[in-house]
């Protein structure tokens with residue numbers, strides 16, 4: 001098995017380019033699913049307070065027998081905690097729920113442009129970072145105009161921007177902005193929750209290479225330089241999604257897949273999404 005490459009973030013912290021996402025995994029399934037991923041070889045887990053399964057992710061990390069330093073753990077500040085003091089408390093609660101001493105990466109989950117002010121939230125993230133219990137801080141679902149405000153009004157550049165990216169939403173503009181500012185792009189819903197796997201172009205390329213449509217799609221992300229963490233509760237798929245390092249897509253295959261972009265989201269548009277749980 002070829003090792004998963006690391007990406008070096010803008011503060012020198014290294015993140016495995018391929019991880020395991022736990023969105024929509026029921027809490028009672030999360031410990032086993034995460035342990036399966038760790039057994040298969042994943043060393044990067046992406047969770048969030050919003051997913052309701054931080055506790056079980058923490059249990060898996062501790063039960064894995066791996067040293068804490070071998071696993072990269074990301075969580076996210078939930079909507080509803082954007083005010084400065086609320087964000088500080090929410091970070092402490094996330095560490096308590098995961099029951100681990102530090103996080104590797106903590107993200108503002110959504111900008112929520114009409115709820116409070118994400119610049120104030122980012123100032124709280126800087127305070128959390130200064131506290132030393134998180135190795136890197138970043139954002140999720142931020143558009144370039146949100147990032148420009150952070151850049152102009154605060155001092156720490158986000159280490160990552162986690163956004164929806166897949167062949168039907170190639171996100172060239174946001175990815176280019178991220179790259180220009182030293183922000184790593186993380187691609188969420190990398191296979192569009194399964195929605196791109198029957199695409200004729202992706203199926204054709206997969207058949208030519210003797211790989212699956214999911215592997216071809218994930219390989220496209222890796223060759224673009226993005227960080228991915230596909231989710232699956234199915235062991236064979238968890239293995240399949242990790243088996244990406246014995247083939248390469250040609251420039252033509254890469255361009256054909258990028259050419260499938262039709263600006264189609266599976267999730268909300270960050271400029272319009274202002275949902276805060278009760």
Ligand SMILES: NC(=O)c1ccc[n+]([C@@H]2O[C@H](COP(=O)([O-])OP(=O)(O)OC[C@H]3O[C@@H](n4cnc5c(N)ncnc54)[C@H](OP(=O)(O)O)[C@@H]3O)[C@@H](O)[C@H]2O)c1
Nearest residue numbers: 021022023046188189190191192193214230231232233234
């Ligand atoms: N920041 C954000 O706002 C945000 C939003 C969404 C997601 N995320 C993160 O991104 C991660 C991944 O995104 P996602 O969970 O939305 O979607 P995804 O990884 O694109 O797709 C997951 C779905 O595809 C199926 N699947 C997985 N591998 C497969 C394969 N090899 N062949 C066929 N089907 C396969 C899974 O089914 P089974 O599980 O039944 O096998 C599941 O239904 C999340 O878990 C989360 O960590 C972040």
